[in-house]
Amino acid sequence: MPSDSENKKPASTTKKKAPTAEQMAAKQQEISxxxxxxxxxxxxxxxxxxxxxxxxxxxxxxxxxxxxxxxxxxxxxxxxxxxxxxxxxxxxxxxxxxxxxxxxxxxxxxxxxxxxxxxxxxxxxxxxxxxxxxxxxxxxxxxxxxxxxxxxxxxxxxxxxxxxxxxxxxxxxxxxxxxxxxxxxxxxxxxxxxxxxxxxxxxxxxxxxxxxxxxxxxxxxxxxxxxxxxxxxxxxERATDIMPPRPKEIKPHPEGMEIGDLLKYSSNSAQKTVAAFLKNDFSRITDRLTKEILDISKVDGSKSPGKLTREEAIAILDAIKQVKIMAPPTDCLSPIGDTLIKKGLMHVLDGLRPEYYATPVTRSPKAVNGNPFVVEAGIVYGGDIPSDSQVQILRFANRVPLLYQQGACAITKAISEMDWRRYGLEQRGGKGIPFGPAIILVHVASTKVPFTSEGKEAVAGFPELQSEIGLALRLCARNLKSHLNKMERKNKTHAKFEIVQEILPDMAKKAAEHLGRPVPNLDRTITRIMNVVWIEPSVKKDGKSKRTVTYTVYNYTSTVRTFRLHAQLPKECLKDLSVYSSPYFLDINDEGKANWEIKDIQPSTNVSITFDLTGDMADTFDADDIYFSGLNPVMVMGAEMLPGDWGIKGMEIVESADDYVADDDEKEEEEDEDLDDE
Amino acid sequence: MNERQQKALDSLTGVVEGIYDQLDGGDIPAMELPLRSKKNIEFDSRHSVWTYGDLKTSRTAKTVNGAVMMLRTVYTSDFINDMIRDSKSSTLREMYYISEGWNNAKFHSQDESNLLAEDLETITGCMREDFKLRPEESGAHVYGDLNFTTMTKKGMKTMNCIDDVSEAGFAVPYKVEEDTFQIDPGNTKFIMAIETGGMYARLIENGFPEKYDCALVHLSGQPARSTRRLIKRLNEEYDLPVTVFTDGDPWSFRIFASVAYGAIKTAHISEYLATPTAQFIGVTASDILNYSLPTDKLNDKDIGALNAELSDPRFADEFWVTEIQTMLEMKKKSEQQALAKYGLDYVTDTYLPEKLTDMGVL
Structure with missing residues (x-):
């Protein structure tokens, strides 16, 4: 407690004399x-x-x-x-x-x-x-x-x-x-x-x-x-020997430039004239544009850039706003690319045994205010990834992980604004970070990533970036959703496969054994139940960099069938010739799109297509991505119909004339449980 | 192998043969079974019990469920076949464990194996006991002056259900058919089936069976098949009137229904199990009012059960509709032992004599 005497001191004695500028100057010093x-x-x-x-x-x-x-x-x-x-x-x-x-x-x-x-x-x-x-x-x-x-x-x-x-x-x-x-x-x-x-x-x-x-x-x-x-x-461990392409240096783009930037550039310029400075020290400024800018700003193009005054600089900036300048080149960016993102994720997250790596998305580069940027996204789903908590978000800027300030980051914001319920993740009210067994990766690459602070921990948002992140995520999420749908379909159809492959043969064998009669031939029964061509993929893992892929094709219909199968193979993995040696192999193009033709497969028989994938990228191939053409889609299970944009001339789909029986999977009438039983 | 077992064996082989022939003929195996729900029970006026009607459910190998059930049918038939040949028997629980080795036919819960055993009964018209499948001991007991002659480890033995048993009474075995279980009713004048162990013990302690020449059967909740079969035999073969004394709640009404009319799950064998002349002593909804018994509030499940009973054909008579509606109106239920409100002897000295006299049993 202050004593009374102190409190009663007259105001005049406590009032300090204002320090003079000289005194202050003595205290001022350069701070490095x-x-x-x-x-x-x-x-x-x-x-x-x-x-x-x-x-x-x-x-x-x-x-x-x-x-x-x-x-x-x-x-x-x-x-x-x-x-x-x-x-x-x-x-x-x-x-x-x-x-x-x-x-x-x-x-x-x-x-x-x-x-x-x-x-x-x-x-x-x-x-x-x-x-x-x-x-x-x-x-x-x-x-x-x-x-x-x-x-x-x-x-x-x-x-x-x-x-x-x-x-x-x-x-x-x-x-x-x-x-x-x-x-x-x-x-x-x-x-x-x-x-x-x-x-x-x-x-x-x-x-x-x-x-x-x-x-x-x-x-x-x-x-x-x-x-x-x-x-x-x-x-x-290193997952690939492919070096990312070296990012190119570009000159600054005039758009979005501040007065200070321009003056700094001009005073450091090695050019002799302002005209040369404009033309040579910036990207996308042509002779014509130089002339236009000088005309509008009324600056003398022949003076030395070092002598540019503040007023002239402001005039030049005004002129830049009035002329139409091409967006900066975007080939200076080095995105990771969809294959390598997938590869990197698989390599590091393998311990979680994820069920699905959604095909990553690399957007095409965009430019805003003279800065080019590109957004990439990837989603990993299932396996041992915890399903009862929020999804994990992996944020990257120019290939550097961002670990702090997740909440302040434009990436988090873009994720939170999406309605993930449509894509198979849980989300309360369709807003906020979704829940589910997923890891979401977003990479923003730019010559100048806008960070929220000098610590470079969160990406600052602007509408164009926000929308690019949203688009990349949506594309990726769509892949996830179609995978989830596919799995659901697969589980359903797989039940039938189980009936004909396991349950019926077991039933026939046991019944025959019980009665002391020969095991009956099940072909006709199976054809009646299935009435489809069934394609069953399987992958055998052989060490780290070899995968043997087998497609077994069962003709569970009553007629002879001819059709084609198609798959996009990672072409760098086809070093050995196994893919060519299949009797059903037709051709493969530069992108690795391979075609096979199954000719005259008899009812109740099956054939297999087998090939090896070797090398780093072997594990990136998803064997479920198999397509067919030349059959009515209702007759096929286990493969998708070849999409129209696959880039090869698919066979015409001939409506099959045979007796296709609509699938009547009606459930057995519920056998009500009553409450009053022993 | 006796005749019943031979019939069981032949019927099961017939079922397997049906599946085999369908497979051999290139068809999709299918089976028809009676629909086992309250929608499909009808009054059988010949036996005065409720049995399954004509509604069928079809089971086909086109669905995984159907295919698996048929595969289990084949495996189970084969298993029962072996047991009959080897003179063995197994509990339903043992069969559930044995199925571990049945690949796709494996049972995933005991409910599944119980259900299949009942399926086989409905398909073949045989009884579970003929298949050498038995349930766990149910815990049901009998106390009263009557004699049972039954198979023991030391051969056939006769036991009096007061003199030769402990205070808890005679434990009812899983099979009570004439060949291994003979009955001498002695002085018994009527049967009283009791829901709770507490009331059963109270009546024994108060000397009720001796005083009124009554045999008590402790149901121990929903009565097992053999308990119901025993009650049926006592009634049908020895003309003993049967009364049922339970708590006063919707679930106890169902216990009475399964004794008197037959249970829905076992409606295919109601004529063996149900005792249509059985009479309900109480506790009724009217008792709760007349004797002003202490009560509990009905919960949502109770109310749901009562409403379900209103649409159950077995309860569609004037007595039950009135009782159920009374209970729904007062929203109260009561226990047998609530009668102790008036002292320990009240039930044997006042309540039961009054009720039994009204019913014409005494």
């Missing part, structure tokens, strides 16, 4: 970028111990993947976490990337904002180049220990360099020590960064393990090894 970040760690995502641990690893792994991609190397990344004491962890991340030349090492790891590409746009993981040095700095600040970097570039006579690095936070400059040059045995090229950081190791949804697992899903070309603090080792 580094210092700013030290004081605002949470901006970079270092806002909790467990998150700090994850962020550091994330930055390092993202950089490694980017570097490997750029150098066209299949990434091999090893992450190791050792617990030193309660809060201190020693982290080591080693890659097989191209390495870093000696003179650049300190800058890459010890200088914030270094190497940022301000004037070229490219789909990359890091995007800002702020990450790894922030990690080094955070380690320095929290534990006082320097980071240690080892790197070697390719070359028979190249030596490896190693050094300790701390960051001078005032000057944003690296200070190195303990430099050493040595021969890195057994390593052709690559980089290892080690640092000590205050953190907390956790498991679960926002853990390092989860991050690496999700990274493996969208980077099936990478091999990632993880040693957790308890000494357990996890290996996410």
């Amino acid at each position: 970028v580094t210092e700013f970040f030290e004081k605002n760690k949470q901006i970079l995502g270092f806002d909790s111990r467990s998150k700090s641990l994850l962020m550091g690893i994330k930055e390092a792994v993202d950089n490694s993947l980017d570097a490997c991609e750029e150098a066209n190397i299949l990434p091999d990344i090893e992450v190791r976490i050792d617990k030193i004491d309660d809060e201190d962890y020693h982290i080591s991340i080693e890659d097989n990337g191209p390495g870093i030349v000696y003179r650049m090492i300190p800058n890459v790891f010890g200088r914030l904002l270094y190497g940022s590409r301000f004037h070229a746009l490219r789909q990359s993981r890091g995007q800002q180049g702020i990450g790894i040095s922030a990690t080094v700095m955070y380690g320095n600040i929290t534990t006082g220990k320097p980071a240690h970097v080892v790197s070697k570039i390719e070359g028979e006579f190249e030596m490896a360099n190693e050094m300790d690095i701390v960051i001078d936070t005032k000057k944003n400059r690296p200070i190195t020590s303990n430099e050493n040059v040595f021969k890195w045995e057994g390593k052709d090229h690559g980089t290892r960064i080690e640092y000590t950081i205050k953190g907390r190791y956790i498991t679960g949804k926002q853990s390092v393990f989860e991050y690496l697992k999700n990274t493996a899903i969208v980077n099936p070309h990478a091999q990632i090894t993880f040693h957790d603090p308890e000494g357990k080792k996890y290996v996410f």
